[in-house]
Amino acid sequence: MMPLLTTKGLSRNFGGLRAIDNVDFALMPGEIRAVIGPNGAGKTTFVSLVSGRIQPSAGMIVFDGADITNLPAYVRVRRGIAYTFQLTSVYANLSVYANVALPAQLTLRHGSHSKSAIQAAVMSALERTGLADRAHMPAGQLSYGHQRLLEVAMGLALKPRLLILDEPTQGLADSEIDNFITLAREIAKNATVLLIEHNMPVVMQLADRITVFNAGKILAEGTPEAIRGNVAVQEAYLGTAP
Amino acid sequence: MHFGPHLLLAALEGLVTSAVLALTALGLSLVFGVMRVVNVAHGEFFMLGAVLAWAITTAIGGHPALGFLAALVIAPLIVGAIALVAERLVLRRLNYNPEATIVATIGMLYIIQQLALTFYGPEARPVEPPFSYRILLPWFGYSGYKLSVIATSALLLIATWLVLTHTRIGLVMRATQYDSETAQAFGIPVGRVYGGVFALGAMLAAIAAVLIVPISQAHYLMGQDPLLLSFIVVIIGGLGSLRGTVVAAVLIGLSDGIISMFFSPTLAKIIATLLVAMVLVFRPQGLFGTASR
């Protein structure tokens, strides 16, 4: 099987700092991949490069067999790479409905143009995330946990092939985290998921494979069991975890 | 007159323009640098300085130098006080939001201009120079006062630079410019610094106006050109950079003097404005500046 996403020699410098250093990475279709690593390891920089929010200093990104290194972010989104923000950045002044309608109407631009088609797509994404009964609230009035779910709903409405979730459980209550795990498993039925996550129980429950970043490089990669037993990882990361 | 002397005359005139422009633009640049807001009413503070200079010299009478010196001290103080009041009453309440500030300072521009028209009138009025000594060059005589304007301006610029780099006030201003939140956390009264900087910017414009009034007359619309030219200088020199501001002022002043001697002033303005707009579009950090922060 061909990987959905590969990077070759991907690097990004900020001034003198090599935030991402010569990373070769491959992601198979349908998997849930967790990216972990200590703070400053380059996880967010890495997914920002993949999504096109920042440009690489060197290297190449291939998505679905095509070189996307030089494509602007919005084209990558249209090709199926959706990114949900680490810090919630929903449109606070717009309704929950309008927040999801924006990605939904883009996805439907080639198909049915009717209002009802958009409405169906929006409500489907809201129902999957459990926000349907809040559709007409201004997004800014949602609780923090619900805003995070709205981020996910916006990503879902794009009908992505690769959904990048940047610390989706940060700030969620325990019960909300359980719901999120169920949701993520369901999303993975139709999409590949790339997940940056600090919460190790979530990572261990969800991930098919785990990639560990340290100092801008890939330190280790493997199944949750293999990573749990990896001494280098324990030294670099798990050992310092509380 | 031959071409050489002609050019020398143009260059001298250009230097006078540069000197006044550097002071005015420095005021605009300080306000932008420290407060991150654009003061569209800056040209009106310049105009107020000139109009007040006329009022003060007329009220005092006697030897022209007496009235002029009084104007040089009093006019900037009054303008600074007006600016301070405007800053406290309006800009602070807007939280220095850049776009709201521009709209509000446009409002100030109209208010000041209209009040000047109402109370000062539409006439252009001269102020007598403090002295009328002429320096005789081999080809033409040149006003000693104009040369003294260049010297005064240079002294003031150096003084400002020294204050900014060698005093506690300058340190506080630079700290606020670099990161106002951290400055606040370290106990710097950021609000008062902003008030002071806004007043200082207006005062620099007023001083420049008092210096130029004996050469060109006081008029209620005279703030428009200095505003535009200051914008040009600040943009070319790099927003918030003192050295860039001075270099750009000399460049613009000289080329303005020389170009307008050979071309139509309207055409010169068209070309200059278009070029500066292009600089802002393609090289927003200015020709000399480096990207700030």
Next chain:
Amino acid sequence: MSEASPAKAYALHLGVIALLFVLSFLLPEYYHGLLARIMVLAVFAMGYNMLFGYVGLLSLGHAMLFAAGLYGAGLAVIQLGWSVPLAFLGGIACGAVLALVIGLLALRTTGVAFMIVTMMFAQVFYLLILYFAAWTGGDQGMVVPQPARVLSFGTTSLELTNPTVRYLTALGLFSIVLLVKLAMVRSRYGRVLVAIRENEERTKMLGYDTFSNKLAAVVISGTICAASGAAYALLFGYVGSSFASVQYSILPLLWVLLGGAATTLGPLIGTLFMYYVIDITSGYTSAYLLIVGIALILLVLFFPKGILGSIRQRWLGWLP
């Protein structure tokens, strides 16, 4: 931003248009002429609002787009002898092309730099009008001769100098632009523009080419403003450089701020209200710029949402 009640919104807008139509037969002559002028200028304000209200781009150079329509139509009639409809379209085309060029350049900047760049381009445009005084009449301006201001359809002809014809033509233009804008605001494109205003970075990451969307908005805005300028030249017969000056870039901003940014009817209310204030105060003072200045400061300080924006926030959430 409500999804509900399109019927209510359309009923309100058609009601406003009907009211303006009825007023044509009721108003005394002076106010009749004034309202015709206000409707044309409200179109200018609507064009400005398109960019400022919905996309959040604050331009200080829209006078050049109004003037592009004004001079485009005026010069076409005076210098080239074009008919009124052709000149109108020519004026609009001038504005659209100018807006495209300015947009391509100015949209490379953001925030304060965008404001200054647009102001400088407008200044260049203004100075060009003065510089080419031989064609443009310089700061004196030009009068569009009365015989040229006629709409001919076969044998019948309408004289635009006739007050009723002028009023109804202005109303026609106003109504078309108002309804088009209402439809646009409620459309998917309108939703994208608001999203760019609220959070451009996020909108990019939802797959939208924000630059092209903003450029389209600049061109639409320029086209509407130029339509207003072209109509002004043909209906009121005067083409002058003061319409290209900085002041005419500030006025639409003031009208929109006053009426309410990002509201469809705000530009009309703002223009109407400002003219009304100036009209009643002109008895006491000629210092009309003073009022403009004070109004600008009071609005940004205490009333940043404007009249309709505040009404929408407090009472009528459905107001488009």
